[in-house]
Amino acid sequence: MLLSMDGEILQIIGVTLRMSFFSTTISCLIGMPLGVIMTSSSFRGKRTIRKIINTLMGLPPVVAGLIVYLLFTKYGPLGSFGMLFTVEVMVVAQCLLITPVVISLTSGVCSVNGKSLLETAKGLSFGKIKTMRLFLSQNRIALSSVMLTAFGRSIAEVGAVSIVGGNIQWKTRVMTTAIMLETNKGNFEFALALGIVLLIISFAVNILASLLTREGEE
Amino acid sequence: MIKINSLKKLYGDRTVLDIPELEISKGEHIILIGHNGSGKSTLLKILAGTEKQTEGEVLTKGQIYYLPQQSIPFNKSVKSNILYCLEGKRKDKRELCEKMLDAFNLKQLESKNAKTLSGGECQRLALARVLCKKGDIILLDEPSSAAYSKGRELINKLISDYCEKTGCTLVMTTHTGEYPKLNKLRIIELCDGKIISDTREVEDYDA
């Protein structure tokens, strides 16, 4: 059954991976340094910011989708970019969802031994950027699982991407929205088959990541 | 040079440090002694700037390097640990790193991950990371606590060599009663956050 449609399925998998790759990369590039700062620096309003981040962690995907939709809609503040219903804007919505998760998890990971590491770095009078690099490299194994969590959330998310992406065939249709569509069509078996493909992809990414981190440990 | 004025440090309402006045001049070598909880480490932390005093003034002049009691080994090879702390041209860094590895008796461990070292090895590496740099003030918190007597001798010798070569100001804590043999030695004893004795060893002062 899956083989009969493989051209389109491969294209959908391609869009899904492209979207998840960029969402994960961008939210980690933004979220990990911020997560380190949340642990390593003390500044005014830190507690409030932590609370806000924890709240945003529970942001329902459809709400994130709605916010990004309203930003990029034709008469919205960013409407002039004409980016609605593109993969790019799906990435934007996902970053809004995933970055708080990355910040929070990173700061949790870095707070283990964080105080001693900070003293060590300060004692060697490392600059801010060097200290940040140290925190990231010191926790790289735990952080790679943060990255996997981000990827998992991105690839499995449906609410935000269907609102801002529009599930357009050959363009913005991803695995999850395709599953939703097939369910709405009543093709429950086919939807399930797509779900299994999605699971296999997640599993493969997990294995790949654990191989990479094992290599890193040696 | 270090100057302290009516310094107080409180944890909650418990005073852990209370030093009305202390002046340490350039090139002096201070050994801080005192039992656990007497405030030695807290004083070093405040001098290093990793902790803030509750009251008072602390003035320091020059580049400070500080070895905390729990210096974390970086998750890299021993060699990379030292290289990571050095700055400058690649070739110079390599050369200096080799010297440090030899001097600190770490050469045979150079490609091992620092996380897998024993306590004593780890401490030598941590000291090497600090002493590979040229500082004006060196703060060392129990630099030889994990070493056996032979290791302690080596560490104390490395510290005194460094101080003689650079002419730096040294403040270090110890509770073993052993400390580097140095000129301008000054032993300060703390008890419950207060200085209870402050003696300059004078026999070699003129040498």
Next chain:
Amino acid sequence: MKKLLAVLLALTMLFAFAACGGNSATDGNVTPDNVPANPVIRMSTTTSVNDSGLLPYLLPAFEKATGYTVEVQSAGTGAAIQKAVDGNADLILVHSKASEETFVNDGYGVERIPFMYNFFVIVGPANDPAGIKDGAENAAEAFSKIADTKSTFISRGDESGTHKAELKIWGDNVPDSAAEQWYINAGQGMGACLTMASEKGAYCLTDKATFLSNKAELDLEIVLAEGDDMKNTYSLIECNPEKLDGINIEGAKALIEWLTGDEASALIAKYGEEEYGSSLFYLIKE
């Protein structure tokens, strides 16, 4: 942030209230003199009849008169029928003749009862780049103008009744969404497709009821209404208790009887007149 939190809290409370309200309404329905043996009727229907507000408008009267409770599940026609095939519905109300006939011929449905109809409309941007307003008599002509001018067109692409009707109008000339940039296969419900058409300044085939109930938020207008190939017939089919287990056939029959009866007819004829100035659904008189 606080505002957002407040909104979130308010929403949570609203849901809680809605849940409570639902329960008490069910309790209130059980009046001692007319309790049917099996009081729950499961109806599987398309989004167009439910989202346009027709069922929420009609069913309370039925429930009050008979003591039944109708659970409405709405989805695209494909899924609506599939749910019935899986034994999760007592009757269906859909609008795709071919699928309905298959459903009955396969033995899942008892009989197809054409019940009411309305018209599909073609909506598009006000400037009408394909020139449909003045140049097309029916949907087929309009579609060929859209294809000729390569004007953007949003297709449901979800095998719903509306999508099947659209495909029927294209006939042999269904555009290939992989090759034709202007033909967008959205794979979403009617509301989402209309929103997308509004955003992209595109044409779209829609049922009139859904369009009118969403019109306020859309930058679209009707460019063609009531062409001879745009009739949209809804049918009621009760599920076959001989083929499927656990069907509430009495309930299904009672609901069909009521919907095709005089009281419902009067209500349907009035529906939409006040709000939109014209009826949205027309009954099929036998």
